[in-house]
Amino acid sequence: ETGVTQSPTHLIKTRGQQVTLRCSSQSGHNTVSWYQQALGQGPQFIFQYYREEENGRGNFPPRFSGLQFPNYSSELNVNALELDDSALYLCASSFGQGQETQYFGPGTRLLVL
Amino acid sequence: AQSVTQLDSQVPVFEEAPVELRCNYSSSVSVYLFWYVQYPNQGLQLLLKYLSGSTLVESINGFEAEFNKSQTSFHLRKPSVHISDTAEYFCAYAVSSGSARQLTFGSGTQLTVLP
Secondary structure, three states, X not given: OOOOEXXXXXXXXXXXXXXXXXXXXXXXOOEEEEEEEOOOOOOEEEXXXXXXXXXXXXXXXXXXXXXXXXXXXXXXXXXXXXXXXXXXXXXXXXXXXXXXXXXXXXXXXXXXX | OOEEEEOOOEEEEEOOOXXXXXXXXXXXXXXXXXXXXXXXXXXXXXEEEEOOOOOEEEOOXXXXXXXXXXXXXXXXXXXXXXXXXOEEEEEEEEEOOOOOOOEEEOOOEEEEEEO
16 A cells, blocks of 8 residues: 655745646545645644635735645645745544545755755 | 644653653543654654544553543553654644545654663
């Protein structure tokens, strides 16, 4: 059974640029959630996708957007990067809408200069 | 407002000593409760969870947590810690109703086990 994978592992961007982060969910899982973890803090919910549709969203601006593909992999896109977007971005997968247990990938560390 | 409070940001403890990491939550609705562990430069690993039933839940590596509804707490305990338990521990909850399960996390507790 393959766990949750994310790419790239590290990324450096400059302010104003755009970035795309990728996530492959655990085998058999059809729900993907994205979280932002700033340094020294707990993760914060960005949004969740279930069967290719957004299924819930946290308190993040519209420049944070996402996609889920038919194979249940997912992308997180961030436009007009700001310095405060520097963080570890975590993807988590689960099976089924409303499933309580989420399994996390290793994360992508984004640095915005 | 719904939130999770981890009362200690850092907990140093000697090897083989007991430890308790405290977690309190605030929610007006029923919740599921979780503890996740994060080792340096890694993602989160599920340690244990409370969904329903017995209020005492255990992990395979000796940790346990007890759900206390009246005190809205879900403290994590281990009777004897090892060096390898050194990590950041996050308490989290998910509201048990609705279709989307978003996890709300505390700010974390860094457990450092000293030799």
